[in-house]
Amino acid sequence: xxxxxxxxxxxxxxxxxxxxxxxxxxxxxxxxxxxxxxxxxxxxxxxxxxxxxxxxxxxxxxxxxxxxxxxxxxxxxxxxxxxxxxxxxxxxxxxxxxxxxxxxxxxxxxxxxxxxxxxxxxxxxxxxxxxxxxxxxxxxxxxxxxxxxxxxxxxxxxxxxxxxxxxxxxxxxxxxxxxxxxxxxxxxxxxxxxxxxxxxxxxxxxxxxxxxxxxxxxxxxxxxxxxxxxxxxxxxxxxxxxxxxxxxxxxxxxxxxxxx
Amino acid sequence: xxxxxxxxxxxxxxxxxxxxxxxxxxxxxxxxxxxxxxxxxxxxxxxxxxxxxxxxxxxxxxxxxxxxxxxxxxxxxxxxxxxxxxxxxxxxxxxxxxxxxxxxxxxxxxxxxxxxxxxxxxxxxxxxxxxxxxxxxxxxxxxxxxxxxxxxxxxxxxxxxxxxxxxxxxxxxxxxxxxxxxxxxxxxxxxxxxxxxxxxxxxxxxxxxxxxxxxxxxxxxxxxxxxxxxxxxxxxxxxxxxxxxxxxxxxxxxxxxxxx
Numbered sequence: 001x002x003x004x005x006x007x008x009x010x011x012x013x014x015x016x017x018x019x020x021x022x023x024x025x026x027x028x029x030x031x032x033x034x035x036x037x038x039x040x041x042x043x044x045x046x047x048x049x050x051x052x053x054x055x056x057x058x059x060x061x062x063x064x065x066x067x068x069x070x071x072x073x074x075x076x077x078x079x080x081x082x083x084x085x086x087x088x089x090x091x092x093x094x095x096x097x098x099x100x101x102x103x104x105x106x107x108x109x110x111x112x113x114x115x116x117x118x119x120x121x122x123x124x125x126x127x128x129x130x131x132x133x134x135x136x137x138x139x140x141x142x143x144x145x146x147x148x149x150x151x152x153x154x155x156x157x158x159x160x161x162x163x164x165x166x167x168x169x170x171x172x173x174x175x176x177x178x179x180x181x182x183x184x185x186x187x188x189x190x191x192x193x194x195x196x197x198x199x200x201x202x203x204x205x206x207x208x209x210x211x212x213x214x215x216x217x218x219x220x221x222x223x224x225x226x227x228x229x230x231x232x233x234x235x236x237x238x239x240x241x242x243x244x245x246x247x248x249x250x251x252x253x254x255x256x257x258x259x260x
Numbered sequence: 261x262x263x264x265x266x267x268x269x270x271x272x273x274x275x276x277x278x279x280x281x282x283x284x285x286x287x288x289x290x291x292x293x294x295x296x297x298x299x300x301x302x303x304x305x306x307x308x309x310x311x312x313x314x315x316x317x318x319x320x321x322x323x324x325x326x327x328x329x330x331x332x333x334x335x336x337x338x339x340x341x342x343x344x345x346x347x348x349x350x351x352x353x354x355x356x357x358x359x360x361x362x363x364x365x366x367x368x369x370x371x372x373x374x375x376x377x378x379x380x381x382x383x384x385x386x387x388x389x390x391x392x393x394x395x396x397x398x399x400x401x402x403x404x405x406x407x408x409x410x411x412x413x414x415x416x417x418x419x420x421x422x423x424x425x426x427x428x429x430x431x432x433x434x435x436x437x438x439x440x441x442x443x444x445x446x447x448x449x450x451x452x453x454x455x456x457x458x459x460x461x462x463x464x465x466x467x468x469x470x471x472x473x474x475x476x477x478x479x480x481x482x483x484x485x486x487x488x489x490x491x492x493x494x495x496x497x498x499x500x501x502x503x504x505x506x507x508x509x510x511x512x513x514x515x516x517x518x519x520x
Contacts, residue, residue, distance in 0.1 A: 040311070043307060044307045048303045048468055050467075053457070054467075055463065055466070108374075108499070153515055159506070160505070160506055162503075163506050183507075193339045205313035208309060208314065208336070208339070236510060239368070240444070241498060242497060242498075244444070246496035246498075247496050250442045250496060255494070256439045
C-alpha cells in the first residue's frame with residue numbers, strides 16, 4: 001500500500017529538536033519530505049524572500065524520508081519545496097513541532113503557521129503543531145499520541161476548503177495532558193513590548209520582548225484557556241479574512257456619494 | 261480644535277513615494293506621526309525582529325508632522341512607534357500607500373497589512389492603502405479623494421472591534437476609477453513561483469516570481485474583480501481566524517476516544 005506523502009517544515013530550522021521529534025512521530029505512517037530553513041526563522045510570519053535568491057540543498061535521502069534545507073523563510077520552504085522537492089502533490093502538510101506557543105493572535109507572527117497557511121492556499125490539508133516551551137531541549141514526548149491521532153483524523157476526514165488546523169500543546173510541565181479541546185482563537189495583544197538599552201557608543205536600542213495579555217481572560221472556549229488548563233488546543237482556522245458582518249454594514253456609510 | 265492623531269507606516273521604507281503621497285494627502289486633516297522602515301521591507305508580512313535589537317531615529321519634526329525611521333520590520337515600526345513615538349493612543353493607524361497590490365490572499369504576505377493587523381490587535385482603527393503598480397515612481401494622485409473619504413468615514417464611524425480595512429486601488433492606467441466597491445477577499449493562489457538560474461560556481465539558485473491565479477475568476481463580489489474592473493476595492497477584514505463552522509463539526513471526529 002502506498003503511504004501518504006507528508007510534507008514537513010518548521011521555522012526553528014532543520015536542526016531543531018521539535019522537527020526531529022515530528023519526523024520520528026510521523027515516519028511510521030507516511031513518506032516524508034522535509035524542507036526546513038537552513039537558519040532559525042522564528043517570528044518570520046508569512047514573509048517571503050524576493051530581494052535575493054533562495055537555495056535548497058538535499059541533506060539526507062533514505063527509504064521514506066528525504067530532508068532538504070532551504071536558505072529562505074518557512075514560506076519559501078513550502079513554495080520552493082512543492083516545486084522542487086516532491087514529484088506529486090502531498091496528501092498533507094505538517095509544520096513544527098514549534099518551540100513556543102502559536103495560539104491566539106500569535107498565529108499572525110508565526111513562521112510555523114505560515115507553512116500551514118500556504119498549504120491551505122494551495123488546497124492541501126495542513127496542520128501546525130506547537131509546544132508551549134521555548135526550551136531548545138524541550139520534551140516533546142507528550143505530543144506523540146496526540147499528533148498521530150490528529151494527523152490520522154485529517155488524512156481520513158480531510159479539511160474543508162480554505163481551512164487548516166493550529167494545534168498547540170501545553171507546557172510539558174502540565175503533562176499528562178487532559179485531552180483535546182476544540183477552541184476558538186483567543187482575543188488578546190502584547191504589552192510592554194520593548195526592553196531599552198544603550199549602545200556603548202551612546203545610541204539607544206530596543207529588544208523585542210513583552211508579554212501576551214488576553215482581552216477575554218474569563219472565556220473558557222479559547223485556545224489560551226485550554227493551554228493554561230492542561231488541554232491540547234485544536235483551533236481550526238480559515239484564510240478568508242473577510243469581515244462579512246462589516247461588509248454587510250459598509251454600504252450604509254455612503255462612501256460613493258459626491259465622489260464623482 | 262485638536263486634530264486627530266494619525267500614525268502612519270509602510271513597508272517600502274521611509275523614502276517611498278507612496279508614503280510621501282499619503283503624508284501629503286492626510287496632512288490637512290490630522291497630526292501625523294510617521295514611523296517607517298529604514299530599509300525596504302516588501303513581503304515581510306507580520307514578521308517581527310527578535311534576534312537583534314531595533315533602533316528608531318527622528319528624521320523630521322515640524323508642526324503637525326513627525327517622521328521617524330526604524331531599523332525593524334513594519335510590524336516592529338508599529339510596536340516600537342506606539343511605545344516610543346507617540347504620547348497618546350492614535351485615533352487611527354494608516355499604512356501605505358503600498359507600491360503593489362495587497363488584495364486577496366496577498367494580505368498574508370503583506371508588510372503593509374501587518375501594520376493594519378497590529379493596529380487592529382491593539383484596538384486602534386486601522387486602514388491599509390495599496391496601489392496596483394510596483395513602479396517606484398507610480399502616480400498616486402488618483403487615490404487622494406478616495407483616501408480622504410475613507411479616512412474621514414472611519415474616523416466618524418469607527419470600526420467594529422477586531423476588524424480593519426484593506427483598500428486597494430486599481431492600476432493608475434485605469435484612472436479615473438469608477439467608484440468604491442465593498443468586497444470580500446478573493447480566493448486564489450500563486451503558481452510557477454520560481455525562476456531558476458545557475459551560480460557561476462555551479463549551484464542552482466531560485467528567484468521568487470510567479471503569478472497570482474484566482475480560484476474564482478467569475479465571482480463579481482471579490483476584491484480582484486473590483487480591481488480588474490476599475491473600482492477601488494474596500495475589503496473589511498478581521499483578525500479572528502477561527503473557522504467556526506469547522507469548530508462546530510470537529511467534535512464529531514471523536515478525537516478524544518482512546519486517548520487515555
